[in-house]
Amino acid sequence: MYEQFKTRAEGVSAEVHRFPTQAAALDFIIGFLRDEGVANAPDRRAVWAGCPFLAGIDRQQLAGIDGLHLEVSRERAAEARVGISQMDWALADTGTLAQDATAIDKRLVSTLPFIHIALVATAALVPDMPTWLTKVQPKDSGYISLITGPSRTADIERVLTIGVHGPSRLIILFVDALGGTN
Secondary structure (H helix, E strand, O other): OHHHHHHHHHHOOOEEEEEOOHHHHHHHHHHHHHHOOOOOOOOOEEEEOOOHHHHOOOOHHHHOOOOEEOOOOHHHHHOEEEEEEEOOEEEOOOOEEEEEOOOHHHHHHHHOOOEEEEEEEHHHEEOOHHHHHHHOOHHHOOOEEEEOOOOEEOOOOOOOEEOOOOOOEEEEEEEOOOOOOO
């Protein structure tokens, strides 16, 4: 299912990577943040919403990244270049991510920054929406978010534009060792 998800997600301009461990995914994220020039300045910051991934890593490695904030506010997210959140599910047939985004910090980091890094447990990959709906109870969530690729619209003179209503870049990181989070 991973290959099907990757094909579908890349078909709508998402970037998809897979890592065996949280440590490997964290190394990628740290390198990415450095390459993107994350710093403590407007439009250069990064925000990371609270999630199980953070509970399973040594946060000391993150302390050396100037401009990375683990406490999310509307102002910080609006000024951030990169937002990081953990998704609850991934739907293989459409390359779609699903998240219980009742917590406002999850919505802020996935919609306001220019780049969204989405973490997902490989075990949370399901074949399609009907299967996903057997595993989740929408009535138990205040806000369910479905994300398929970076923000895009073609309503302006029928010209496809990326990033108008949200991030212009979506990077999806599957982590094999990240389990039991949904």
